[in-house]
Amino acid sequence: MRIKLIGLILFFASSLFGQKADEIVGVWWNAEKDGRVEVYKKGDQYFGKIEYIKENKNLDGTAPLKDRNNPNESFRERVLLGTVILTNLKWDGTEWEGGEIYDSKTGNTYSCFAKMQKDGTLYFKGYIGLSIIGRSTIWTRYK
Numbered sequence: 001m002r003i004k005l006i007g008l009i010l011f012f013a014s015s016l017f018g019q020k021a022d023e024i025v026g027v028w029w030n031a032e033k034d035g036r037v038e039v040y041k042k043g044d045q046y047f048g049k050i051e052y053i054k055e056n057k058n059l060d061g062t063a064p065l066k067d068r069n070n071p072n073e074s075f076r077e078r079v080l081l082g083t084v085i086l087t088n089l090k091w092d093g094t095e096w097e098g099g100e101i102y103d104s105k106t107g108n109t110y111s112c113f114a115k116m117q118k119d120g121t122l123y124f125k126g127y128i129g130l131s132i133i134g135r136s137t138i139w140t141r142y143k
Contacts, residue, residue, distance in 0.1 A: 086100075
């Protein structure tokens with residue numbers, strides 16, 4: 001009986017743990033609200049792709065917007081809409097960590113972690129090297 005009770009408790013604890021981890025899944029506005037990222041789960045990792053761009057035109061007026069700021073010349077002609085910019089985040093029990101996020105506006109890729117805030121927003125910290133030095137942003141869930 002005791003083993004069954006422990007098993008039942010572990011089952012419910014793991015299902016709650018999984019639900020918390022998947023809170024990041026969905027569509028999110030960036031801080032400027034000029035783009036949205038769809039975060040999805042693949043295996044035990046989380047990824048995000050550009051789902052919407054408000055100004056989906058290049059400086060010369062052509063569309064769709066291309067990845068012109070990418071440091072890799074071979075990517076500068078790729079279309080940004082649909083591009084995966086968030087990779088390999090893993091849930092550690094309190095936050096998502098160990099991933100990378102690409103900033104298409106600057107062409108920089110940062111190590112990152114994310115935390116769900118009490119108000120339902122998503123706090124991201126991108127950094128190179130030490131996490132205490134970097135840039136943070138807040139994403140808002142798209143409804």
